[in-house]
Structure formats: C-alpha cells, structure tokens
Amino acid sequence: MTDARQHSPSAERNRDAILAVLRDVLPATGRVLEIASGTGEHAVWFAGALPGLDWQPSDADADARASIAAWAAHAGLPNLRAPLALDVRQPDWGAAALDAVVCINMLHISPWGAAQALFDGAGRRLVDGGVLYLYGPYKRGGAHTAPSNDAFDHWLKSRNPEWGVRDMEAVVALGEAAGLACEKAVAMPANNFSLVFRKRAGARSAGEVVS
Template sequence: MTDARQHSPSAERNRDPILAVLRDALPSSGRVLEIASGTGEHAIWFAGALPGLDWQPSDADEDARASIVAWRAHAALPNLRAPLALDVRRPDWGIDALDAVVCINMIHISPWSAAQALFDGAGRRLVDGGVLYLYGPYKRDGAHTAPSNDAFDHWLKSRDPDWGVRDMEAVVALGDAAGLVCEQVVAMPANNFSLVFRKRAT
C-alpha cells in the first residue's frame, strides 16, 4: 500500500519555534481550526504537544488532505480530527464557535482575497477572546526584512502575480477591520514572523 504521507523540510524546521509561540498564545483547551494544513506534519506535532486542544486540520487541496489523513492514521492522536476540505474564500467553512484559528505560510502563496476572507471568516467564527495565529514572511513599512525575502517575493510573483510577501501593516489593518487586535509580533528564524491576533469582545 502506498504511503500518502508527504514531507516538508520547512515544516520540520519551523515546528518547534512555532510551537513555542502557540504554547503561550493558545488556550489550554478548546477547538482549533488550522487553515491550509499542507502535509499535516504541523497538525500532528501541535496536536501531540497540546493534548488539551481539539485540533481540526483543513486544506483546499485533495493531495494535501490525503497526506493529513495518512499522518493522522500514523500518529493516532485522540485530539486530531479528520481534515476538512476548506477554501477560506467560500462562505461555509463547515465549522463555527472556534477558540483559535492557526494559519501558517498561506497568505503569501494565495491571492490577497484569501487573506481578506481569512480575517473575515475568523472574525465571525472566533469566540470573544479567541486567537488568530499567522506565521510567514512579511514586509515592514513597505520594505523587505532580508534580501532572501526580496528574492522569495520575486519568485512568488513569477509563479502568480497575485501572490507575494505581504505588508505586515496591511495584514494588521485587515485584523482591525474584522475585530481582531494584533497583540503580539514575534520575530522567528529564517526572517519570518508570528502574528497573534485576539478577537475583541462584542
């Protein structure tokens, strides 16, 4: 039988630094939706390390979901759910009343409309005080934070002109409009950042 598990070297490299931020940012219990879970390696790592959380992975890509299913079967974690087929730009996410939303390395490899939909959907589905966590490269004050990010941005746009490294200030403004306050900006390895947003009480 073919093993559908996919491997991402970057997921293996960044999982521990991300987990360190998640331990501080996420509640000790509750329901977490991971958007664009990719291979599923992050999902099993975080669900295994944070057993009090009900971890719901998702991805719009069928092959990615097959990998998540395979990793889930391999890990056999009681708090890791089967993946949802979820595109943030669709109105129905198939899940509501979330304590946290985690989205790693998505908004630079998708159109800006996906980032807008992510914040709009998270703002409507998070409980008061709920957390939206983002990870990835960002520009600050319109400038790249490293030459490697500048090169990466050009490479992304060569693949799709709607992709690209986003301005952190524009992302924070999306949060503000959706009732999500950026509480924390954490510099991460390899010129990436963690952004932690919290939903304002309504």
C-alpha cells in the same frame, strides 16, 4: 500499500519555534481550526504537544488532505480530527465557535482576497478572546526584512502575480476591520514572523454567519 504522507523540510525546521509561540498564546483547552494544513506534519506535531486542544486540520487541496489523513492515522492522536476540505473564500467553513484559528505560510502563496476572507471568516467564527495565529514572511513599512525575502517575493510573483510577501501593516489593518487586534508580532527564524491576533469582546464582522 502506498503511504500518502508527504514531507516538508520547512515544516520540520520551524515546528518547534512555532510551537513555543502557540504554547504561549493558545488556551489550554478548546477547538482549533488550522487553515491550509499542507502535509499535515504541523497538525500532528501541535496536536501531540497540546493534548487539551481539539485540533481540526483543513486544506483546499485533495492531495494535501490525503497526506494529512495519512499522518493522522499514523499518529493515532485522539484530539486530531480528519481534515476538512476548506477554501477560506467559501461561505461555509464547516466549523464555528472556534477558540483559535492557525494559518501557517498561506498568505504569500494565495491571492490577497484569500487573506481578506481569512480575517473575515475568523472574525465571524472566533469566540470573544479567541486567537488568530499567522506565520510567514512579511514586509515592514513597505520594505523587506532580508534580501532573501526580496528574492523570494520576486520568485513568488513570477509564479503568480497575485502572490507575494505581504505588508505587515496591511495584514494588521485587515485584522482591525474584522474585530481582531494584533496582540504581538514575534520575530522568528529564517526572517519570518508570528502574528498573534485576538478577537475583541463583542466584535462581529458584517453579518452573523458562523457555519
């Protein structure tokens, strides 16, 4: 029988550093939607370490969802759900009243419209005080934080002109427009950052779609 589990060396390298931040910012209990879960290794690791959270992985890619499902079956965790087929640009996310949204390494490998849709969707669906957690490389003040990120940015844009390392200030502005205040920016290993946004009480994006 073929094992559909995929492996990501970077996911294994960064999972503990990310988990340390998640322990600090996520609630002890509640529902978490992970956007662009990739191989599913992060979902298994975080759900196992945070058993009070109902962890909902998702991905737009069918092969990724097969890997997530295989990892979930292998782990057998009661708080890890089957992956959703989800592109943040679709109107129905299949999830509402979320306590947190987690999105790792997506913004730089998707069009800017996906970042806009992520914040809009999270702003609509997070409960008051809910958390949006982002991880990845960012520019600050329009400048790269390391030569390796500059090279990475050029490589990304060579693959797709709509991709690229994002300006942290522009991402924070998206949060403000969606009612999500940037609570902290945490420097992480390998020139990455954790950005933590929190839903302001009473804030709503335009419209009230929460499906």
